[in-house]
Amino acid sequence: MNLRRTAQAVHGHNHFGVNKKYSSHKTFEVSRELVHGPRANKSNSCLGSSTRNNNLNQFVRRDKYNKTDFQIEYENAKFFMIKSYNEDDVHKSVKYNVWASTPNGNKKLDAVFWDAERLMKKGSKCPIFLFFSVNASGQFVGLAEMIGPVDFNKNLDFWQKETWNGFFPVKWHIIKDIPNRLFQSIRLENNDNKAVTFSKDTQEIGLPQGLQMLHIFKGHPLGTSLLDDFGFYEQREKSLQATRRRRPAVMDVDFEFYDDSCGKIGSNSK
DSSP, X not given: OOHHHHHHHHHTOSOOOOOGGGGGGTTSOTTSOOSSOGGGGSOTTTSOHHHHHXXXXXXXXXXXXXXXXXXXXXXXXXEEEEEESOHHHHHHHHHHTEEOOOHHHHHHHHHHHHXXXXXXXXXXXXXXXXXXXXXXXXXXXXXXXXXSOOBTTOOOSOSSSXXXXXXEEEEEEEEEEEEXXXXXXXXXXXXXXXXXXXXXXXXXXXXXXXXXXXXXXXXXXXXXXXXXXXXHHHHHHHHHHHHHHTSOOOOOOOOEEEOTTSOEEEEOOO
């Protein structure tokens, strides 16, 4: 699978060169699971907006996310918690517009997707929103929408650990760091009345609580975000792929990838 070509197709870039400023981070083990990137060690005041934008523009467009017209009121919607082991995989989800859960998580989300499709055919819109958080990070990092079923027959080779099977397409709406403390008052009856921040991966969140979370996600001021560390994670992905290429070759798989308008734009089929 040609990841460079895939990334270019998804984001419309002609190259994914890594800025020299990120070379100082090469001491990180590429396989290490990071809870957060370099932005966590810098105050927001020290990382000015112009600096963030300059560092980001070479990798991804910031204006595609956190839009002011993002809808947050729904009569029907499904909400789920997504707990990632690391930010590397969230970076790849943003970059390639896909996600992969555990076998049980994939089955659960796939069933919900088809339920939503049946409602859609009856004229009732029911989007499926995914709230992303990295384990032990103390914050949420973004909000995506599941826009297609799980493909159980194809595995993607760019995840930080090679243990994830299947994948499904997503569309990212909001990418910003939001501290857990803002959600402490939101409690789930289906999880022993615990705060939503104590939810496990693919824990379903009720409609009232999910709508509350949508309001917080949209209304929280944009400070730091994963987008600030996009170049850092590009370098880590590049290093990880180089390490894997040095191993004996394995059979490739077809991979259909998606653009931000939810349409399939290609595959790596030969």
